[in-house]
Amino acid sequence: MDKQTAQNRIDELVELLNHHAYLYYVLDQNEIDDYEYDMLQRELRGLEEQFPELIRKDSPTQRVGGMALSSFEKVEHRVQMGSLQDVFSFDEVRAFFERVASQVSDPEFVVEPKIDGLSVSLMYQDSELTVGSTRGDGFVGEDVTANIKTIRSVPLKLKKELPLIEVRGEVYMPRNAFEKLVEEQEINGEQPFKNPRNAAAGSLRQKNSKVTAKRKLDIFCFNIQQIKGEELTSHKQSLDFIKELGFKTVPDYKKVKTYDEIISCIEEIGKNRFDLPFDIDGVVIKVDSFSQRELLGATAKVPKWAVAYKFPPEEKDTKLLDIEVNVGRTGVLTPVAVFEPIFLAGTSVSRATLHNQDFIIEKNISVGDIITVRKAGDIIPEVLSVSQKLSGDAHFVLPDRCPVCGGSVERIQDEAAIRCTNVECPAQLFRQLVHFASKGAMNIDGLGPQIVRQLLDSGLINGIADLYDLTAEKLLSLEGFKERSADNLIKAIDASKSNSLDRLLFGLGIRNIGAASAKLLCERFGGLDDIISATSEQIAEIDGFGDIMAASVYNAFRDEHLLSLVERLKARGVNTSYSKTRVDNRFEGKTFVLTGTLPTMKRDEAKELIEKYGGKASGSVSKKTSYVLAGEEAGSKLVKAQELGVPVISEEEFLKMME
Structure with a gap:
């Protein structure tokens, strides 16, 4: 086949496949069966492999994902992606309605379901998708274009020529896709997502877009952020318009005039919410007219022309x-x-x-x-x-x-909990072992709850110290273990012996002592023997400790069972000394608060870096906070920092501070 003939056929196939994809993923309609569609796509892929220079940007073959990214680039939103004021009662809806009606004449409203997902921006130039980005803090988000392209209902090319349009939408995971994903995660021994919204957020921020493509994400679009080449005067008109362009718009939006009509819509949406194939958490009420929106204006945080009614729990x-x-x-x-x-x-x-x-x-x-x-x-x-x-x-x-x-059980004074006093209780032992091996503690890769249960049931271990007596040969006697998996687990267990002491302290599961306080103990006293010898008063002197935490540590190391475990761990070569890892003191006297999801590092990693350079990581924002390190989906801590005038920095700025 010559190049021109190939070009013509590729153009024909792309238009045909995109047409059928629009019918299926946006309109829920079928004109051809799956087999016919797959054959057309196979033909297109074959031509593109033969003539790679002819691949079109809007080809459906470009949706499958490509190379994994090391990080996400920042995207500055030209138009702020703001949030709405939440209301929780019909009285609050009435107050909103009456306030609007008192300030503009004969207002009309658009009522639409509030999709429970992740807010994104889709930027099109000359009708082609150029950038897909997350909301971030509303001003700066992350470039997730490659992942956005894997969502079949996102048009790669619009049905009408426009020089520029930016559309806001909500990426979500359908309930059936969520259920299948959780089932797979449980089979693979992974921590399953708690709800479809978290699953959507985690899937959209995958570094490898091929993983995102498998997650079956979808999108509803509900707003035009900016546009050139078309004059629009109202919200409903804009929704009708983007539907014509090929977008999948938020469903069941209605224009109404009266308060009673608004309440009727809310009740109707609420009645049907659990029958939907996706999650909604409320209803959005917006003034329809753009000119009236300008008159109503906005506060520093939210527009005055819209509210989000949140459903009460059933x-x-x-x-x-x-x-x-x-x-x-x-x-x-x-x-x-x-x-x-x-x-x-x-x-x-x-x-x-x-x-x-x-x-x-x-x-x-x-x-x-x-x-x-x-x-x-x-x-x-x-x-x-x-x-x-x-x-x-x-x-x-x-x-x-x-x-x-x-x-026997006991209830400690001033505590609500009743506890079993037997530290060798089988119920405690299982959970202690799972905690000991967890990422935040000894980080023994491959030693999840299922393996721990298998080891206990087989009698290969009867306590934490027994982990270090395991051999690959012993593991091979268990169902599911092969030579490679047995060797890998033994290597992971051996590697944990050289962990920093604060990880071991956290892994021992002392009440009221988390990862951060375990590190403070090590910073103050050094080796484990010195911590064991410390008095409750000495421990209480640590900045960030109180009498309760100090008593927890002191009493824990008066327990003969724990002291016996420590000696057994020492005998097996587990590290019980501590070396301070401070690089320099550039952050000395500085307090950081972390909020949101960072692009390339976990919060624990960021905290570790802060401490290495002499700083302190805190959990709450105050006037004494030096910096708030904010990532994706930053919440109330970011708002409080802005109110107090505390400097807010990105991960990129944070890393530059350490260069």
């Missing part, structure tokens, strides 16, 4: 069938309500935590009662109250012996 009554008592890693006895299954926020639930004995007493809960349950944030089931006292019994009382090992 509540239902059910019968409490049983109260199970679980034992956690630190020995805490946690009561769990088991009730008749109910359908809440789109899923069936039958269990919810009852927290502790005080919670049960406060709510007067006993088996047989009718309880009211809701999903906090539409995710975590929680018991609100007893709606009918049917049992006739007094409230449930936690047992005075551990339900797993039969050991």
Whole structure:
């Protein structure tokens, strides 16, 4: 085939395939079956391989993803990607309506579902997609163009010629795609995403766009940020227009005039929300006229011409069938309500935590009662109250012996938790081992919950120190282990022996001591023997410690079981000394607060760098904060920093400070 003939056929195939993709992914319509579509795409791919110089930017073959990126470039938004004021009651909606009606004449409103996803900008120049970026802090986002292109409902080329248009949309993960992803993650022993929104955010920020392409993301577009070549006067007109351009617009948007019509729309959307194949968390109400929006203006944070009504959590009554008592890693006895299954926020639930004995007493809960349950944030089931006292019994009382090992339990003064005192309790041991091997602690790659359970059930280990007696030969006796996987796990366990002492301290699971406080202990005292010998008063002198934390450390190392474990770990070559890793003092006296998701590093990595250069990482913003290091989806900490005038820096600026 000559080049011109190939060019003509490629153009024909691209137009045909994009037409059918638009019908399928945007309009949910089919004109040809999957096999025909695949054959056309195979023909196109073959021609492009033969004539790579003829590949078009809007070819559907360009959606599959390419080389992995090392980082995301910054994108400065020409038009701020702001947020909306949230309202939670119809009274607040009425107040918004009346305020608008008092300031502009005969206002009309557009009511639309609020998609629960990740906000993005799509920039088109000469009708071709040039940049896809995340919202970031509203002023600066990240370039995720390669990942945006993998979303089939995003047009690579518009249906009408325009010199420039920037459209805002919400990337989301459909519920069926989310369920399949979680199933795969559980099979692979990975930590599953908690909800579709987190899954969408994590998938869109993959460094390798081929991974994003497999996640089946979708998008709804709901706003024009800027445009050249077309005059638009209202929001509904703009939504109709971008639909004509080939965008998948936010569904079921309606123009209304009265307060009653607004409430009717909210109720209708709310009634059907759990039947949708995607998540929504509210309804957006916007003034339709652009000229009236200008008159209404905006505050420093939000426009005055729109609000987002957030749905209250759905509540239902059910019968409490049983109260199970679980034992956690630190020995805490946690009561769990088991009730008749109910359908809440789109899923069936039958269990919810009852927290502790005080919670049960406060709510007067006993088996047989009718309880009211809701999903906090539409995710975590929680018991609100007893709606009918049917049992006739007094409230449930936690047992005075551990339900797993039969050991005694105790309640420490000023604490709500009741704990099993037996540190060798099997329930605690499993969770202790999982925590010990976790990334924040000893970071033993490959030693996840399933392997820990397998090792315990087989009798190969009976405690933490036994991990260091394992051999590849012993592991090969377990189902699922091959020579390579056994060798890799043994290498990971051996490598953990040389970890910094603060990782070991955190891994030991001392109550009230996290990764940061473990490092402070090491900075103050050095080796583990010196920490063990320290008095409670000496520990309490550490900046950031209090009497409770100091008592936790002191009492922990008075326990003969823990001291015995320390000696066994020493005997197996686990590092118990500490070397300060400070590079220099350029950040001395400086306090950093981290917020949002950083482009290339995790927060723990950033904290480690701050401490290496003499600085301090804090969890809250105050006037004493030196810098706020902000990333993607930065929240209230960023807002507070701006209110207090605290300097806000990006990861790029932070890294330059260390050059």
